[in-house]
Amino acid sequence: MLVQAYGQEEFEVNRVHRESRGSFAAELRSARLKGLYAPLISGLEALGLLLVVGLGTWELKNGRLSIGGLLVFVTYLSQVYSPIRRMGRLGNTVASANASAERVIEFLDQRPSIVETANPIAIERADGQIAFDSVQFRYPGAKKRALSDLTFSIRSGETLALVGPSGAGKSTIAKVLLRFYDPEAGRVLLDGHDIRDLSLRSLRDNVAVVLQETLVFDGTVRDNIGYGRRAATEHEIVAAAKAADAHEFVLALPDGYDTVVGQKGRLLSGGQRQRLAIARAMIRDAPILLLDEPTTGLDADSAERILGPLRRLMTGRATIIISHNLLSVREATMILVLEDGRITARGTHAELLAGSETYARLYQRHHHDEAATA
Numbered sequence: 001m002l003v004q005a006y007g008q009e010e011f012e013v014n015r016v017h018r019e020s021r022g023s024f025a026a027e028l029r030s031a032r033l034k035g036l037y038a039p040l041i042s043g044l045e046a047l048g049l050l051l052v053v054g055l056g057t058w059e060l061k062n063g064r065l066s067i068g069g070l071l072v073f074v075t076y077l078s079q080v081y082s083p084i085r086r087m088g089r090l091g092n093t094v095a096s097a098n099a100s101a102e103r104v105i106e107f108l109d110q111r112p113s114i115v116e117t118a119n120p121i122a123i124e125r126a127d128g129q130i131a132f133d134s135v136q137f138r139y140p141g142a143k144k145r146a147l148s149d150l151t152f153s154i155r156s157g158e159t160l161a162l163v164g165p166s167g168a169g170k171s172t173i174a175k176v177l178l179r180f181y182d183p184e185a186g187r188v189l190l191d192g193h194d195i196r197d198l199s200l201r202s203l204r205d206n207v208a209v210v211l212q213e214t215l216v217f218d219g220t221v222r223d224n225i226g227y228g229r230r231a232a233t234e235h236e237i238v239a240a241a242k243a244a245d246a247h248e249f250v251l252a253l254p255d256g257y258d259t260v261v262g263q264k265g266r267l268l269s270g271g272q273r274q275r276l277a278i279a280r281a282m283i284r285d286a287p288i289l290l291l292d293e294p295t296t297g298l299d300a301d302s303a304e305r306i307l308g309p310l311r312r313l314m315t316g317r318a319t320i321i322i323s324h325n326l327l328s329v330r331e332a333t334m335i336l337v338l339e340d341g342r343i344t345a346r347g348t349h350a351e352l353l354a355g356s357e358t359y360a361r362l363y364q365r366h367h368h369d370e371a372a373t374a
Helices: 009-061 065-109 170-177 202-207 222-224 234-243 247-251 270-284 300-314 349-355 358-373
Strands: 131-138 147-154 159-163 185-190 207-210 288-292 318-322 334-339 342-348
Touching: 009 065, 131 170, 147 170, 147 185, 147 318, 147 342, 170 270, 170 318, 170 342, 185 222, 202 207, 207 222, 207 270, 207 300, 222 234, 222 270, 234 247, 234 270, 234 300, 270 300, 270 349, 288 300, 318 342, 334 349, 334 358
Parallel strands: 159 318, 159 334, 207 288, 288 318
Antiparallel strands: 131 147, 131 185, 334 342
């Protein structure tokens, strides 16, 4: 589709021809080498056999060798050539295997940057109290910090919104909370425990995620919703779909909950994929909810339709919502305005409108965009 949309058919055809010609030339060189060496090796084998027969005949004529001995020697000699040929091919096989082994060993030598402590703490269900304590973070190889001296907290039932321009560090906070990366300074606490002291399983089992890029697998609707909790029953899957406002459109699909949605959910619309993701988060029933741009890429009607399921999902949980769309975060308990990895302002929607130029400017921009769309 992208090739056709940008009119690059001729370029792609030429690229395929170029790569095909390179592959053909390599195969042709290989065939020529085989055609050269195979007759040469066969000729050397025949020459060796003729020399042995000639020498044996000379010895037989002089009475120093019997005809039986000559026949046995020639028979043994013919049996030697095959192992020698295999040894020659073995050298090529070893060289190829050595190159492959180097890549495998290089992969096996890699160690994850995130490792658990010797005796990690396992918690069943967290209360949902999260605290960032003077957190600083820099991506590997980056010169500039993505997060600088970040301090905030959130409790169960509260909603924390992270807003700011692109590159401000909003999604980085989510990655650090899920411990995809560890901070270079400061601590992230869950119920008073440093998350580095927790087992990765218990940390991530307590977080439900709805990402900016809606991840839908090439499986059935049931599989995609049940991925949030593998032991979920059919009744729980249907209940989660109903709560996410997905049950009706699922029943309208050709095979209902057994419909295969295709790679990346290509058979579904953007709003339908997002509602499946919400149902997956609902069935997980985690005390912490992380929403990363949940309405991105949706039109106004679709975005408005998922707000109801999102509110139901957020009820009773510690929720962190990341959004460029300030119209979707007005009800948050606390809003943090980030710029260059720092918190430049914090407060409620009304407080920030009155006290933060950055927030007021972003809000007015989105407000005008909404008015223009309407």
